[in-house]
Amino acid sequence: MLYRLNRIYPPTNWHRFLLSARTRILAGLVLLVFLSILISIVLIREILFAQLQGRLQRSLQQEVKEMQKLIKGRDPSTGRYFGNDARAIFRVFFSRNIPSEDEYFVALLNGELYKTSSGNTPETLQPDLQWLARQAQTQESVPDTVTILGERFVYLTYPLPTIGPDRGVFIVMVSLSKQRQQIDRATLVAVNVAVFVTLIALFLAWLVIGRVLSPLQTLTETARSIRGLDQNLIQAIPVRGTNEMVELTITFNEMLHRLQTSFATQREFINDASHELQTPITVIRGHLEILRHTHQRHAEILELVTDELDQMSRLVNDLLLLAKAERPDFLNLEMVEVSQLTEDLFTKSIVLAPRQWMLASTAQVRIVADYQRLTQLMMNLIQNAVEYTAETDEIEVGSQLIDEQVCFWVRDTGIGISPDDQARIWRRFARGSNSHRTSKGAGIGLSLVKAIAEAHGGSVSVWSQPGVGSRFTVMLPIDPL
Template sequence: MPATASDPAGRVRIRWSARLRLTLLYGTLFFVSGACLLAVTYILVVQSPASKGTMITTTNASRHTETQEITAEISYVADRERRQAQRTLLTRSGIALGVMTGLSGGLGWLVAGRVLRPVRVMTDRARRISAHNLHERLAMPGPADDELKNLGDTFDELLARLDIAFDAQRRFVANASHELRTPLTLQRTVIEVALSTPAADVKTLRAVCERALAIGEDQERLIEALLTLASSQSGVFRTEPLDLADIATGVLDDLTPTRPDNVTLETSLAPAPTEGSIPLLERLVTNLLGNAQRYTPDGGWIRVTTDTHGGTPTVRVVNSGPVIPREAIESLYQPFQRLGHRSAHADGHGLGLSIVAAIADAHHARIATTQGPQGGLDITIAFPQDETRERGKDRKTGAP
């Protein structure tokens, strides 16, 4: 491998890959275990009775001196041969240990490459996946309990979630562009029609200006809704103690002038203390009531309730109206989703309940939505209790 700019000239930089580290680990483990086995074997050989020395006895007492000399000579030769055999055993065992360590390193390199092959495959496939082909998957083969297959399956699940998120983002951008383009096109058409009329008088131009202002206000409401949705999805960074009953009371007071006279409003606002962002929760209750007003027909009713059940503060909005299929309820919380049947005084852009869902998620609240007793929707938002809220904050900030 050529030297890099940060290395001295001619110096080869070793790439400490996982395969190399595993190979060194295998070789080191084999060398240590082989050296321990060699040491134990050598000690056993040295301590064996056959290596303790040769005992020579004689029964000829008349030549005692000569016999002692012969015995000493034989013992010396035997001890020398024994030591030589021990050195030979130690040398040959060391050579064998070195050769086997080298072979184990080579085998370790092959085994590590085979074990890490799925990782290389996952890496190559992951490099080829981008925002344009998130539908592709690693699809790692192997048994269900294999750790590398579990890693690949986990990555595939992550890709599936990213694919869904990217697709939802693309739909959101397309819908938002359409919603923003529609009033601009209408505003431009109204002005162009007025300018192309030669006999346009002050009254006509004034009506056109009023119409253009109304369209501009509609655009402002849409942009404000989009900004609220974006800020809600980014989370709540500053909370304060509040009461859902006070929030609902303030929102009801603001909506009273715009509430249709032929829709009955029932309230039951018991104290429901919690913590959160007051502006966002005001928007949440406003959107709940606004959605109920849009889809409540003439002669219908809206019921608003705040209470605490088992220490859990809740806000509930129920309205009468057309029966909504159960399978369509979940889609109502997606941006720009509208029902086909609205009341005569309905307006909006299909962002109300999606903003409600984003604000509730930012406050770690649970939304329960069912069909109303007389059509319409029954929406209950349960905010977490104190200890649950603290755990949610810890998870969000990364605290232990």
């Protein structure tokens, strides 16, 4: 079974496209534009309806005015005034006036339907005799609306001011439903045109946004191209224009320059420290070896000095390793068989000191890791266990697969660690209160363990009880390939 370490991978192209600033800006524009169109269409439609009703009422009043003007005139067939002859008034009016489209004239005489505009009387009007009867009794001319068999009308009733055996009522009405249908059709056309124009505008906006955000894309590509501390940091982004993006580009270039200077200083310090510290240590050790053979009486003192130099050399190496822990080239990744690594660690451990060594279990899994760094991590924990145990104490080494994670551990039955010390032992140069003066460590080993584990995307923890022992656990997350 093959596994690799769990790492944070960049999003896929599809997710990157959906989450990009360009897409989110365009999505905001789409939402804003379509909400504006929707609100505008609703408002325009209502305004058109209001204007329509006002125009229709003026049209109805105009027809009534023509009726009033006719009543005051003469009958062309007799040459005499109409007087109270309602029948003659209706006959002349209907012969002279032709209603416009969707407009209807209705004449009521003595409460019954007498005459309508020829050929265009609405079919819905015929069955509603109750409404006609109510209009025949009206005494005032007031515009109103009525729905007859699902069709909406706006109408104006005008009772003729005649006195005589015949009581006439004139009704002029317009189909509001058909007028609304015309507005709805016009609104639909406007919506289609607006959507089409908006789509073109959004496409152009997409291009403009891409051009505006192109410096950000350049920044992203430049940042992505920086794979190591020594590479590409000097690469500057071309500065174009005089807007906010230019300021951002200049700031980013200045940041790259500061990073380059900082990393160069760090490299110089590491190289200088390595040379300046290792060289005198080597020279001193060489002279001590000469003195050891020429002055036998000082052999014990020289042995102590040599041990201190060895400890200083280890300290220098550990400090250099910690300085490199944050570098991208810190790990040399390869396929590692966890079971073989665990067995190799156990083999190396049993020769360190006489203890009750135990190999608990080995995980049958392969991971992508740095074999040498993991060995260094575990050997630090094992060496730490050796220093704080006696010959009769147990030291257990093992590994296993737990919830898609590889777990390494080192358990001992030594003196343990106090609760107050368990949090600070991971800091550099920190030592537990139970540590003894003869320990060869400088308090950096557990800092190295933590740095190596985190470089692999994992973590390290400790459980300990004074007088019972300790267990150090390293968890490395994995995912199947």
